[in-house]
Amino acid sequence: MAIEESTFFLTVSELAAGLRDGSFSSVELTEAYLDRAEELDVPPFDLPSEPREDHQGKLATMVTIARDQALEAAERADRELAAGDPRSILHGLPYGVKDLLDTRGVRTTWGSGIFRDRVPDRNAAVIDRLEEAGAVMMAKNSLGEFAGGNTSSALNPWKLDRTSFGSSSGTVSAAVAGLIGFGIGTETGGSIVFPASAVGASGLRPTFGRVSRFGCMALSWSLDKIGPVGRSAEDCGHVLEVIAGRDARDTSTADRPFVFRADPGSMRGKRLGVHRSEFLLSQSETTRRVFQEALDVFAAMGMEIEDIELPRFPTGALFTTIVTVESGTNFRSLFDDGRAAQMFSFNEDRRAGWMAGRMLPAADYLTAQRIRNQLVREADEIVSRYDAVIAPTWPNGAALRVVRDGWPIPARNEWEPPDEVSGATPRLNYIANLVGHPGLAIPCGFDEDGLPLSLQIVGSPMDDQAVLDFGMAFQRETDWHRQRPPFPWRE
Numbered sequence: 001m002a003i004e005e006s007t008f009f010l011t012v013s014e015l016a017a018g019l020r021d022g023s024f025s026s027v028e029l030t031e032a033y034l035d036r037a038e039e040l041d042v043p044p045f046d047l048p049s050e051p052r053e054d055h056q057g058k059l060a061t062m063v064t065i066a067r068d069q070a071l072e073a074a075e076r077a078d079r080e081l082a083a084g085d086p087r088s089i090l091h092g093l094p095y096g097v098k099d100l101l102d103t104r105g106v107r108t109t110w111g112s113g114i115f116r117d118r119v120p121d122r123n124a125a126v127i128d129r130l131e132e133a134g135a136v137m138m139a140k141n142s143l144g145e146f147a148g149g150n151t152s153s154a155l156n157p158w159k160l161d162r163t164s165f166g167s168s169s170g171t172v173s174a175a176v177a178g179l180i181g182f183g184i185g186t187e188t189g190g191s192i193v194f195p196a197s198a199v200g201a202s203g204l205r206p207t208f209g210r211v212s213r214f215g216c217m218a219l220s221w222s223l224d225k226i227g228p229v230g231r232s233a234e235d236c237g238h239v240l241e242v243i244a245g246r247d248a249r250d251t252s253t254a255d256r257p258f259v260f261r262a263d264p265g266s267m268r269g270k271r272l273g274v275h276r277s278e279f280l281l282s283q284s285e286t287t288r289r290v291f292q293e294a295l296d297v298f299a300a301m302g303m304e305i306e307d308i309e310l311p312r313f314p315t316g317a318l319f320t321t322i323v324t325v326e327s328g329t330n331f332r333s334l335f336d337d338g339r340a341a342q343m344f345s346f347n348e349d350r351r352a353g354w355m356a357g358r359m360l361p362a363a364d365y366l367t368a369q370r371i372r373n374q375l376v377r378e379a380d381e382i383v384s385r386y387d388a389v390i391a392p393t394w395p396n397g398a399a400l401r402v403v404r405d406g407w408p409i410p411a412r413n414e415w416e417p418p419d420e421v422s423g424a425t426p427r428l429n430y431i432a433n434l435v436g437h438p439g440l441a442i443p444c445g446f447d448e449d450g451l452p453l454s455l456q457i458v459g460s461p462m463d464d465q466a467v468l469d470f471g472m473a474f475q476r477e478t479d480w481h482r483q484r485p486p487f488p489w490r491e
Contacts, residue, residue, distance in 0.1 A: 003024060003028060003029065003032035005178075007024070007029070007032070008032070008033065008036060008179070009178045009482075009484050010231075011230065011231050011232045011235050012089060012090065012181065012182055012232075012234070012235040012238045013089065013234060013235075013238070013262070015093050015181050016089045016090070016091075016092075016093065019081060019091070019092045019093075020081075020086075025074075025078050025092075026074040026075075026077040026078045026081070026091075026093075026136060027071060027074045029074070029092070029093075029094060029181075030071060030073075030074040030094045030136050030138060031071065031074075033094045033138060033179065033180060033181065034065065034067050034070060034071075034094075034138060036178065036179060037062060037065055037138075037139060037174075037179045037180075038065060040058065040059060040177065040179065041058055041059045041060065041061055041062050041065075041174070041177075041179055042058055042060075042062070043055045043056065043058040043059075043060040043153070044056050044058070047060060047062075047063045047064075047142055047153060048063055048099075048111045048112055048113055048116065048142065048153070049113070049153060049344075050344045050345060050346060051151055051152065051153055051346065051401075051402075052153065053402070055160070057160070057488070057489060058155075059154060059155045059157060059174070059179070059489075060142055060153040060154055060155060060170075061096075061139075061141055061142055061154045061155075061169075061170040061171070061174040061179060062096065062139040062140065062141055062142060062170065062174065062179070063107075063109055063111070063141065063142050063170070064099070064106060064107055064109075064139065064140040065138065065139050066103075066106045066137060066138055066140070067138075069105065069106060069137065070094060070136050070138035073131075073136045073137065074094070074136050077091055077092035077134050077136060078092065080134065087132065087133050087134035088133035088134060088242055089238050090130065090133045090134060090135040090182075090238065090239065090242055091133060091134030091135070092135075092136060093135055093181040093182065094135075094136045094137075094138040094180055094181045095130065095135050095136065095137060095138065095181055095183060095184065096137075096138060096139035096140070096141045096170075096171055096174050096175075096179070096180040096183045096184070097126075097127065097139075097140060097141060097183065097184040098140075098141050098143055098168050098170065098171050098183070098184060098185050098186055099111055099140040099141055099142065099143055099170070100143065100147060100186055100216050100217040101124035101126055101127055101184065101186075101216045101217075101226070102123055102124045102127065102215040103120060103123060103127055103137060103140065104120060104121060104122055104123045104127075105119065106119070106120075106137070106140060107119045107140070108120050108140065109140075110143075110145070110146055110147075110217045111142065111143040111144055111145045111146060111147070111148070111167075112145045112146055112343065112344070113145075113342065114334070114339050114342050114343070122215060123215060124213075124214060124215025124216050125214040125215055125247050125249065125250065126184060126211065126212065126215075126216070126226055126243045127215070129242055129243050130184075130242060130243065133242045135242070138180065139174065139179070139180060141154075141168075141170030141174055141183060142169070142170030143167045143168065143170055144167045144169075144346075145343060145344050145346075145347050146217070146219065146327075146331070146343075146347070146350075147167040147191060147217065147219050148167060148346070148347055148350060149166075149167065149350075150163060150165045150166050150167070150169075150194065151346050152164055152166070152167065152170065154169040154170040154174075155173065155401070155489075156173060156199055156398055156401070157173055157176055157199060157485040157489055158176075158199060158200065158398070158450065158451055158485045158489075158490065159398070159449070159450070159451060159489070159490045159491075160401075160489050160490065160491055161401055161402075161491065162198070162399065162400060162401055163198060163398050163399050163400065163401045164195050164199060164398070165194050165195050165198040165394075165398060165399075166190060166191040166192070166193075166194040166195035166198070167186070167191040167195075168183075168185030168186060168187065168191045168192050168195050168196075168203070168229065169195040169198070169199075171183035171185045171195075171229050172185065172192075172195040172196050172198075172199050172201040172203060172229050173195070173199050175201050175229050175230060175231060176200055176201050176231070176484070176485065178484065182228060182230040182231075182235050182239055183228070183229040183230070184226065184227070184228060184229070184239075184243070185226070185227060185228075185229050186216065186224060186225065186227070187205045187226075187227060187433070188219050188220050188224050188225075188323060188433070189223070189323070189429075189430065189433050190426075190429055190433065192204070192205050192225075192227050192229065193205055193393050193429060193439055193441035193454075193456055194393065194394060196393070197393035197394045197398075197441050197452070197453070197454035197456075198394070198397075198398040198451075198452070199452060199485075200443040200452030200454070200480070200481075200483065200485075201229055201230070201231070201441070201443070202229070202230050202232050202233050202235060202236055202440070202441065202442050202443070202471065202475075202481055203229045203230075203236070203440070203441045204227045204228050204229075204233075204236035204237075204240060204438070204439070204440050204441075204464070204467070205225055205227050205432075205433070205438060205439045205440075206225055206226070206244065206438050206464055207254075207436060207437065207438045207461050207462050207463075207464055208223075208225055208252070208436030208461075209252045209254040209436070210225075210240070210244050210253075210254065210256070210258065210438070210462070210464060211225065211227065211240075211243050211245075211253070212226075212245070212246075212247030212249065212250040212253050213225075213226055213250050213252070214247055214249040214250045218326075218330045219326070219327050219330065220322060220323040220326040220327055220330075221252070221326055221330070222322060222326060222369075223319075223323060223326075223433060223434070225436075226243070227240070228240055228243070231481060231482075232475055232481050233468050233471030233472045233474075233475055233481075234262055234468075234472050234475075236440065236468065236471075237261075237262060237465075237468045237472070238260060238262070240258060240464060240468075241258055241259060244257070244258040245257060254462065256462050258464060258465075260465070261465060261469075262472070263472075264469035264470070264472045264473045264476070265469070266302075267298075267301040267302065267303055267469070267470070267473045268301065268303070269302065269303070269304065270301075270303045270304070270387045270388075270470075271304045271306065271386045271387050272298055272303045272305050272306070272386060272388055272389070272390060272470070273306055273307075273308040273382070273383070273385065273388070273389035273390070274295065274305055274306065274307050274308065274389070274390055274391075275307075275308055275309070275310055275391040275427065275428050276307040276308075277309070278391035278392055278395065278426060278427060278428060279291050279292070279391065279392060281392070281395035282395045282396050284396065284447060284448065286447055286448045287395070287396055287397070287447050287448075287453060290445035290446070290447070290453050291392055291444065291445075291453065291455070293445065294444035294455055294474070295390075297474055297477050297478060298390075298470075298473075298474065300477070301473060301477070306386070308382060308386075308389060310379070310382065310428060310431055311378045311382075311431070312427075313374075313375050314371075315375075315425075315427070315430035315431060315434060316425075317368070318368050318371060318372055318375075318434060319430065319433075319434070320353075321360070321365060321368040322365070322368050322369065322372070324353050324354065324356065324357035325357045325360050325365045326357075327354055327357065328353070328354040328355065328356070328357030328358040328360075329357070329358065331354055332358065335355065335358075340354075372434055375431065375434055376434075376435045376436075379431050379432075379435045379437070380435065380460070380461070383458065383459070383460050384460050387459070387466055387470070388457050388458060388459045388466055388467055388470045389428065389457075389458050390428075390455055390456065390457050390458070390470075391426065391427075391428040391429075391455070391456055391458075392426070392453070392454065392455060392456070393429065393441045393454035393455060393456040394426060394454065395426070396447065396453075397446070397447035397451030397452060398451050398452075428456060428458055429456055432458045435461075436461055437458050437459060437460065438458065438459050438461070438462075438463065438464040438467050439458045439459075439467065440456065440457045440458075440467040440468060440470070440471045441454050441455070441456050442454060442455055442457070442471045442474060442475065442480075442481065443480040443481055443483070444474075444478070444480055445480055446483075450490075452483075455474075457470045457471055
């Protein structure tokens with residue numbers, strides 16, 4: 001059966017409905033996604049690699065396409081679905097996962113040539129949960145080496161010369177380009193929400209401790225999170241329900257089950273805190289108008305909207321200190337045996353930072369954690385006054401992928417925002433990451449260049465449902481999440 005092109009852009013619930021009503025089988029759907037990925041994604045060079053400019057129009061969002069394993073899983077899903085034994089709404093749906101999570105029998109490279117041939121004999125906890133739910137793993141998605149900031153081979157399907165901005169960029173670009181049904185990303189300081197902003201995806205950073213990180217490369221054990229990426233906020237909720245939960249192998253996980261509610265209900269009377277200063281950061285009148293019109297949508301739902309001011313902390317310095325020390329410790333073996341010298345050239349500064357992190361005085365690390373604890377107290381108090389708080393995920397549309405000076409190439413670590421105490425940075429995002437608050441990035445319009453703009457909705461710890469409710473309610477009133485990049489891709 002031929003799969004219509006529009007099928008590739010359906011939401012999780014729509015794809016699941018197609019499987020239930022016989023519009024297509026899991027094998028047919030999976031094979032169609034695989035064929036599409038092999039046609040549109042595979043670049044004329046091997047991944048993982050440094051960012052290249054010789055893509056020949058291919059998106060390079062996938063390090064490995066796992067055709068054989070995916071079709072085997074899809075055949076099993078069809079047998080179980082035919083027997084009337086659906087495991088979850090994800091049963092039979094093809095997905096991609098950032099190439100940081102171990103997948104049994106499928107190479108997991110961490111985006112680095114050092115581990116180009118690494119094939120795990122186990123699954124990450126998240127992969128096991130998705131397998132138990134009947135989902136079909138079809139691809140390992142590209143990223144910056146060792147989750148390296150915003151440098152990635154993955155291109156932005158809205159315009160190929162623009163950054164895909166963040167180490168989960170392969171996952172979000174693949175979702176928006178209709179190459180996977182949904183995806184799994186990771187975030188330390190913005191690696192789900194920033195690329196979701198750049199390409200117009202819906203991406204959720206769950207509460208810290210909501211999802212087990214067992215079997216996932218550790219960058220910063222006190223900051224790393226794993227979360228879903230999709231074409232709607234509802235997609236993210238369905239996936240989070242499957243992957244969330246306590247895991248004794250990750251002692252940071254909380255014993256707080258998550259049961260997703262797909263209907264946000266009436267939003268009238270809900271309290272929304274608006275970090276107004278971030279809505280004014282863009283120099284573009286068009287962009288500022290788009291953000292204001294998005295706020296007007298929330299107001300029209302009958303919400304109580306109130307401006308807030310977030311505390312000013314040296315978030316860049318806190319991230320740099322904490323992540324550099326923790327990642328320097330995590331990757332010590334690469335220095336002990338000399339393999340660190342094989343890291344890609346764009347990671348030279350990062351390699352030096354890890355070396356420095358291993359020598360940083362313990363007092364500096366402990367001071368950073370003490371300041372962070374104070375930030376937790378202040379941020380929790382402010383956010384708890386509202387059902388959610390909101391700001392632009394990023395002040396503008398995606399920047400040029402290759403630039404002479406600054407972001408995104410040469411690479412800059414995502415946890416080092418420029419001039420972070422001036423207020424001219426996405427303060428809500430950096431605070432939420434340090435504190436562990438859930439955050440949902442959703443598309444809200446386009447800039448004058450036709451590039452997506454995005455809002456980030458943040459809630460109190462373990463109130464992931466609230467941020468999903470706000471996202472679903474917004475997407476009930478708008479269709480920005482339904483927009484898809486024109487093909488052929490714009491150069």
